[in-house]
Amino acid sequence: MTGTAAAFGALHRDRAPGDPLVLPGPWDASSARVFEEAGFPALATPSAGVAASLGYADGSVPPREMFEAVGRIARAVSVPVSADVEDGYGLPARQLVGRLLDAGVVGCNLEDSWGREGTSVGSLKDAREQADFLAAVREVAGGELFVNARVDTYVRGVADLDETVRRARLYLAAGADCVYVILAPVDVIPALRDAIDAPLNVVHLPDGPSPEELGELGASRVTFGPGLHHRAMAALKGIAEGLR
Structure with a gap:
């Protein structure tokens, strides 16, 4: 990898247990x-949070609006940003990689199902x-993107x-850098x-183990999906209700 993509990839390696x-x-x-500003070395956009x-x-x-939104996020900070782009929106690999690089991100999530979560196994x-x-995607991107391959078996039942x-091993053999x-x-x-x-990327859930505990179980990387957006909106709702 080159540039900040290499730096982003390095953040995933040699993590101590309990320090994902x-x-x-x-x-x-x-x-x-x-x-x-809180000191996190990199960020990962959630498609659901951006959508909301x-x-x-x-x-x-x-897709155009998602890439524009991700680009605004990447331009706003100096740390590496990875983008959740769902299943790639049906774009050919060359077009998808071009849009990601134009947006200024150094990594992406690509999931192996389509449709809204919670739908049938056939998805x-x-x-x-x-x-x-x-x-x-790997052939086109070379070392310019850190590819996080999302495996949707459990979310699809x-x-x-x-x-x-x-599935995870197939995706890694194909050139993915991380499995989610x-x-x-x-x-x-x-x-x-x-x-x-x-x-190994693991999602943190509000009622589940802490990021540190997930690291002790084996997670190399912990993300939150739309969870932080949900918490922020709940806090904002409380502020709004207090103003009435």
């Missing part, structure tokens, strides 16, 4: 500046087709550790850590 890379999820330029800030439901943002993509897509590991098994139960994180020879 914690990446807050900004939804706009002002929230990104707050997280940077733009007035859309998760998964409904027109999972064919794993080998997804691996081919990731390989094309396929609670199968073997299938999850199979979203909503994997806490008790399977150690098994995932043992089976996957790469950084």
